[in-house]
Amino acid sequence: MKKTWWKESIIYQVYPRSFKDSNGDGIGDIPGVISKLDYIKSLGVDIIWLCPVYESPNDDNGYDISNYRAIHPEFGTMQDFDNLLKGVHDRGMKLIMDVVANHTSDEHAWFEESRSSKDNPKRDFYIWKPGKDGTEPNNWMSFFGGKAWQYDEQTEEYYLHLFTKKQPDLNWENPEVRREVFDQMKFWVDKGVDGFRLDVISLISKRNYEDTPYSEFNETIAEVYANGPRIHEFLKEMNKEVLANHDVMTVGEGPGITLENGLNYVGDDREELNMIFHFDHMFIDHGPQGKFDTVPVDFIHFKKVFGDWDKKLGTSGWNSIFLGNHDFPRIVSRFANDEEYWEEASKLLALMLLSMRGTPYIYQGDEFGMTNVTFDTIDDYRDVETLNVWKETQENSGDLDKLMKAIHWQGRDNARTPVQWDDSANAGFTSGEPWIKVNPNYESINAKSQEMNPRSVLHFYRKMITIRKTYPVLVYGDFEIINEDDASIFAYYRQDEEYHMLIVLNFSSEDQSFALEQEIAKAELIRIVSNYRQSNEVENGAIVLQPWEGIMYKIKKTN
């Protein structure tokens, strides 16, 4: 297996709008990020992934770009960006940009030209179709509710938008479009950025526009919207035009990428991407009607997702390890316990995230256990996906109480409340009125108080990061799940020529006994780390794990 820096790195994701406000307008900004670079560095992470900071009308918080080469004034100036990049590099870290190239904003100059007339030279930059029998060209649906086609009066045709109607999809079939996208990527490479996170890159090549049969939305994504016929050709072209000859990394966001085709994106011999984010564990609690139709997480399936993907990508490609981001609930609320065992459970997830094979991604605030939020009224929500589903449900006289509960579980704003820096007003995020309310639990959960407590979640993350850097087996070593059918314990080995590690994680609020395999029971086990002050000893070949306890052992090799 080839060894490289991005396999050995730990990535920290910054959603700048919610990170730190420097000028009191209530919106996080680039100078705010700069002011926290020492903090980020102190975690021990290597790379910062910066969510979009480009010019944008903010229909989808910057994932609707109106100018790829300009910084949104609410985030600062290009000079601020240059200072940020320098600050990151001066501290020995790297920075990757978020590229949103499946679609632009409808306020991008290209789209304004494109929609102006059928013979405009930019017409073919987007996907325009005449209606069929007086209605949409086909039955495609938007990820954010409603039809994926918008009728435009001006030229009496429909354009495709897989996300909101203010996010028209680019036509990647057009070589001019690809050249423009690659050119703006080169612009950032020339500035010295160290790579890219590529938004919904699995969707850029479209299938034909006949009606495509679909059933359940999540499956439909893979079969209808993602993995289109020219996807690999486009990615190879991007690699050749932008990435080759630069030491930059890529991670492609891949809704619809499956176990069967994942390696086609990241295989060592493919010359496409370095890593992808697949969604098999992110959609795990989505029911037949999608994310707001929540079903319980099937824990055995959850483990299997990690096992299966490691088998596919672990050695002939590379995996990324993440449990959440700006689109999903807070990880401790979703996969663990944010009440009685909040502290243990937050640490347990750190232990998991940082002991698997693949590059780990930490989302801002998770390093000190930020949780979901439960706003009582829809007026406090900001996310376009949440607001759209609310409106739709209202129009159809659906059950709004039920929906509100689902929003509390699944809404994207759970991850977007401001980072809780301290226990002062607005959690130290802003001196003004924050664009979205702060989670009221900031007085007990915040970075400052944990900074002062050596036993805090925050210090545990630092410890786990140090441990990952100390034992390369945690990066490259084989990953093997031990007790696939255990409904409470996630246990696995990491192993190379030098080391053999055992990780046991109790994902339940009860004591659980874990029986060691015979061979292992005979060996000497050295406890490297645990999230409890006091752990039980191995007795009669078994360990009794306390609620949400996680332990990593080094197994002494005997010859």
Ligand code: TEU
């Ligand atoms: O997300 C893509 C994606 O698949 C999401 O729509 C995801 O399914 C959804 O958020 C789950 O609720 C990316 C960005 O990460 C997201 O913030 C953008 O809104 C979206 O693309 C459109 O650019």
Ligand code: CA
């Ligand atoms: Ca600001």
